[in-house]
Amino acid sequence: MKISIFGTGYVGLVSGACMAEIGHDVVCMDVDPVKISNLNIGVLPIWEPGLEALVARNFKEGRLRFSNDAAQAVAHGDVQFIAVGTPPDEDGSADLQYVLAVAQTIATHMADYKVIVNKSTVPVGTADKVATAVRAVLAQRADETPGFDVVSNPEFLKEGAAVNDFLHPDRIVIGSDSERAKSMMAELYEPFMRNHDRTIHMDVRSAELTKYAANALLATKISFMNEVANLAERLGADIEQVRKGIGSDPRIGYHFIYPGCGYGGSCFPKDVQALGRTAAQIGYDAPLLQAVEAVNNRQKTTLFTKLANHFGGPAQLRGKAIAVWGLAFKPNTDDMREAPSRTLMEALWQAGAKVQAFDPVAMHETERIYPDQALLSLCPDKYSALAGADALVICTEWQQFRAPDFEEMELRMPSKLIVDGRNLYQPTKMQASGWTYVSVGRAAVGA
Numbered sequence: 001m002k003i004s005i006f007g008t009g010y011v012g013l014v015s016g017a018c019m020a021e022i023g024h025d026v027v028c029m030d031v032d033p034v035k036i037s038n039l040n041i042g043v044l045p046i047w048e049p050g051l052e053a054l055v056a057r058n059f060k061e062g063r064l065r066f067s068n069d070a071a072q073a074v075a076h077g078d079v080q081f082i083a084v085g086t087p088p089d090e091d092g093s094a095d096l097q098y099v100l101a102v103a104q105t106i107a108t109h110m111a112d113y114k115v116i117v118n119k120s121t122v123p124v125g126t127a128d129k130v131a132t133a134v135r136a137v138l139a140q141r142a143d144e145t146p147g148f149d150v151v152s153n154p155e156f157l158k159e160g161a162a163v164n165d166f167l168h169p170d171r172i173v174i175g176s177d178s179e180r181a182k183s184m185m186a187e188l189y190e191p192f193m194r195n196h197d198r199t200i201h202m203d204v205r206s207a208e209l210t211k212y213a214a215n216a217l218l219a220t221k222i223s224f225m226n227e228v229a230n231l232a233e234r235l236g237a238d239i240e241q242v243r244k245g246i247g248s249d250p251r252i253g254y255h256f257i258y259p260g261c262g263y264g265g266s267c268f269p270k271d272v273q274a275l276g277r278t279a280a281q282i283g284y285d286a287p288l289l290q291a292v293e294a295v296n297n298r299q300k301t302t303l304f305t306k307l308a309n310h311f312g313g314p315a316q317l318r319g320k321a322i323a324v325w326g327l328a329f330k331p332n333t334d335d336m337r338e339a340p341s342r343t344l345m346e347a348l349w350q351a352g353a354k355v356q357a358f359d360p361v362a363m364h365e366t367e368r369i370y371p372d373q374a375l376l377s378l379c380p381d382k383y384s385a386l387a388g389a390d391a392l393v394i395c396t397e398w399q400q401f402r403a404p405d406f407e408e409m410e411l412r413m414p415s416k417l418i419v420d421g422r423n424l425y426q427p428t429k430m431q432a433s434g435w436t437y438v439s440v441g442r443a444a445v446g447a
């Protein structure tokens with residue numbers, strides 16, 4: 001099938017490459033000319049496992065093209081995906097300006113029937129707004145205007161596993177009341193359903209709400225667990241034992257109940273906020289959503305608080321050197337949007353501490369975000385970040401941090417203090433080898 005995708009970020013680029021991989025003919029369009037010219041020479045704007053090879057192969061074989069020519073992109077696809085950003089507006093609601101701009105672009109150039117698909121995460125009612133925007137432009141055209149349908153097809157891929165998620169989806173949600181659009185969407189996704197059909201058809205509004213409900217529920221699990229971790233810490237319990245005790249209940253399960261230093265990324269924070277705004281706009285009080293957000297905001301400050309407490313207050317951090325392992329908001333991505341590492345580093349700089357940071361893939365992104373930060377050194381590997389540090393703080397649970405060489409670490413960092421936001425190590429073992437080890441939801445040892 002011929003497909004056009006507007007927006008070549010995490011969602012658009014991964015969707016485009018995966019759809020090309022199973023044989024569709026894909027044009028990815030973006031308004032950012034640098035992104036498009038880089039993609040045309042094989043330089044990707046993001047790091048995602050397996051994506052570079054997938055893009056290179058499909059580009060070479062001609063099934064995946066990149067363009068900033070909107071007319072060409074609209075002419076190409078029978079199905080037009082909108083995969084642009086929906087960042088928070090000033091009041092936290094989803095800013096739909098990019099989505100509606102694409103709708104207008106499609107309406108300006110379309111010459112025949114199109115299925116317009118919202119893949120961006122958008123509030124309930126956005127499909128109606130897209131349809132209204134398209135109709136408004138079509139009404140101004142002098143020629144005979146073609147038909148269209150707007151479909152909601154939210155994306156559930158996870159950064160860090162995006163290619164695998166897209167190629168092997170848990171479910172494909174398709175919100176539409178048009179038989180024509182539904183059958184085209186079914187044809188498009190059929191190659192991903194070889195094992196069994198995982199398509200869930202529903203009405204448009206339910207599909208739009210499904211995406212927010214999924215992200216809000218996952219965020220709720222994280223905030224709930226962080227709340228219990230903070231209680232465990234104060235009650236002399238061990239949250240890791242509690243986690244195993246509750247995860248073994250199949251009604252609860254082990255997924256998404258890790259305590260830590262808060263969720264980040266481009267989705268959970270903004271989607272919880274946007275759903276809260278939707279509730280407020282219709283006059284519904286949604287205290288659970290507000291609490292999920294508030295707990296998370298507080299949890300993102302926990303590493304700084306623990307560090308400051310250890311040294312006797314924030315003022316004592318002035319002039320200290322703090323090593324930071326992990327900058328991305330989670331492993332296997334270079335995405336640093338809303339990352340807990342940023343909350344920590346910014347608080348450290350505010351207190352006058354120096355940061356020696358390492359992340360396996362997010363170093364360029366850190367440099368881009370903090371180009372002139374004199375109190376930041378980016379280190380080439382995890383051990384060099386420790387040189388003379390007064391403490392190490394772990395923000396992201398990359399695999400390579402799980403079993404480090406503690407003797408090597410001790411040589412580089414005689415202070416032997418770790419504040420671990422991801423509970424990677426066993427407190428008893430750390431204590432036995434003379435480390436001061438502060439983690440989340442467990443008693444600090446060696447302090």
Ligand SMILES: NC(=O)c1ccc[n+]([C@@H]2O[C@H](COP(=O)([O-])OP(=O)(O)OC[C@H]3O[C@@H](n4cnc5c(N)ncnc54)[C@H](O)[C@@H]3O)[C@@H](O)[C@H]2O)c1
Nearest residue numbers: 006007008009010011030031032084085086098120121155
């Ligand atoms: N990142 C994720 O893991 C994820 C997962 C599921 C859903 N989503 C949702 O998908 C949407 C996109 O997220 P993302 O992370 O891919 O965003 P992103 O910021 O990485 O990429 C968005 C892209 O859209 C481009 N763009 C903006 N206006 C455009 C226009 N008029 N025409 C063409 N391109 C345009 C931008 O230049 C940018 O390259 C958001 O609504 C997000 O909530 C994201």
